Amino acid sequence: MREFQVLLVAGTHGNEINASWLFDQWDKKPELIRTYGVKIIKEIGNPSARKKCTRYIDRDLNRSFLPDLFDSSSDDYEINRAKYLINRHGINADDPCQIAFDLHSTTAGMGCCIVIYGRRPTDLALASLIQNRLGLPIYLHESDKSQSGFLVESWPCGLVIEVGPVPQGVLNQQIIQQTKLTLEASLEEISKIKFGKSRFPRQLIVHRHIGSIDYPRDMNDQTEAVIHKERQGNDWQPIDLGSPLFINSTGDIIKFLDNTNLVPVFINEAAYSEKNIAMSFSKREVWFFLSEWKDALIDLIS
Numbered sequence: 228m229r230e231f232q233v234l235l236v237a238g239t240h241g242n243e244i245n246a247s248w249l250f251d252q253w254d255k256k257p258e259l260i261r262t263y264g265v266k267i268i269k270e271i272g273n274p275s276a277r278k279k280c281t282r283y284i285d286r287d288l289n290r291s292f293l294p295d296l297f298d299s300s301s302d303d304y305e306i307n308r309a310k311y312l313i314n315r316h317g318i319n320a321d322d323p324c325q326i327a328f329d330l331h332s333t334t335a336g337m338g339c340c341i342v343i344y345g346r347r348p349t350d351l352a353l354a355s356l357i358q359n360r361l362g363l364p365i366y367l368h369e370s371d372k373s374q375s376g377f378l379v380e381s382w383p384c385g386l387v388i389e390v391g392p393v394p395q396g397v398l399n400q401q402i403i404q405q406t407k408l409t410l411e412a413s414l415e416e417i418s419k420i421k422f423g424k425s426r427f428p429r430q431l432i433v434h435r436h437i438g439s440i441d442y443p444r445d446m447n448d449q450t451e452a453v454i455h456k457e458r459q460g461n462d463w464q465p466i467d468l469g470s471p472l473f474i475n476s477t478g479d480i481i482k483f484l485d486n487t488n489l490v491p492v493f494i495n496e497a498a499y500s501e502k503n504i505a506m507s508f509s510k511r512e513v514w515f516f517l518s519e520w521k522d523a524l525i526d527l528i529s
């Protein structure tokens with residue numbers, strides 16, 4: 228029987244440097260992070276981009292886990308990194324990991340949150356345990372055809388830990404501390420499953436992705452209005468019909484014209500301007516915890 232292992236990836240985006248720094252310190256001081264007996268494998272996702280402190284070299288690594296691209300003749304650095312990580316630590320590799328955590332930071336005022344992609348029972352079960360333990364919001368990214376190929380989707384269970392706000396390329400004690408605490412709590416919850424000591428919650432609160440909007444742009448694709456100060460830093464705060472979204476240089480305000488009580492997230496994230504995303508909208512939902520989620524996660528770990 229194969230040994231149970233958890234893959235931890237930092238620096239998937241080379242300019243998100245806090246988790247990578249934590250890994251370096253952890254290499255020097257193995258007692259720095261408690262793993263509760265869970266065997267872990269650490270990888271820097273994009274070492275070349277990290278050296279240059281840039282998000283990526285040829286393309287976004289966290290949109291490159293696309294099997295169709297693996298068969299192509301592309302020599303993009305990130306496609307090769309994605310192939311390397313799957314060939315080395317994918318579920319069918321020689322040194323397989325069953326669960327992956329991908330550690331990111333954001334320039335948006337998101338605090339610490341968990342991001343999951345789609346509704347895989349294993350992800351929902353593990354996210355529930357972490358939410359129950361730490362009270363973190365969960366952003367459920369789904370139904371977004373313009374974005375795919377996320378790293379964690381290539382493992383049978385995988386979550387992103389996203390912490391902000393922090394500028395790209397800047398170390399910040401609080402961001403490092405939140406990353407470390409979330410990682411330790413997650414590994415402890417996984418260890419409890421292994422030893423049959425888990426207590427799964429009865430519900431899960433998710434913020435389900437609804438869609439994204441771009442900045443207002445002129446004919447040359449230049450940004451014509453900026454995020455309004457009432458929105459900036461107010462991620463996770465529901466907004467009402469008529470709330471200000473953007474303001475231009477002469478003070479004209481562009482308002483939110485929806486009355487469905489959506490919750491904006493990733494407001495003004497620096498890396499998303501190139502993806503034409505000024506902010507995303509989510510809907511807060513409370514879901515009953517399903518026992519099949521628990522069964523799927525226990526199956527995977529034991």
Ligand SMILES: [Zn+2]
Binds near residue numbers: 239240243331332
């Ligand atoms: Zn990132």
